[in-house]
Amino acid sequence: MDTLSANEAKTHFGDMLLKAQRAPIQISKNGKPVAVVISADEYASIEKLKLQLLQSRAVQARADIAAGNLVDGDSFFDELEAGHHD
Structure with a gap:
């Protein structure tokens, strides 16, 4: 599973949404996993x-x-x- 920092997710939101259509994306904040973005x-x-x-x-x-x-x-x-x- 790809992992992005919260800042990277914010900066590359559109790209993250496209990637989430293919596979879950983990979002980390301060090095700790806080969320996973998945397709609908x-x-x-x-x-x-x-x-x-x-x-x-x-x-x-x-x-x-x-x-x-x-x-x-x-x-x-x-x-x-x-x-x-x-």
Whole structure:
């Protein structure tokens, strides 16, 4: 992934937009990544994948509930806070 400083992105905004149509462009400020510019099509694809994942998890949750495969709420949130997920 190409990386531009915030100043370079500002100075070469039009060129950056053209490049973002082909591949994501990372923007850094003070040497740290702060943003990624992507095409509108790529953004739409990401949002579609997120929706599909959410829908899949909802279907699995309904199946788990119907099968009686339940977990204690405190345990669920403890695992969620610890960063564990299926």
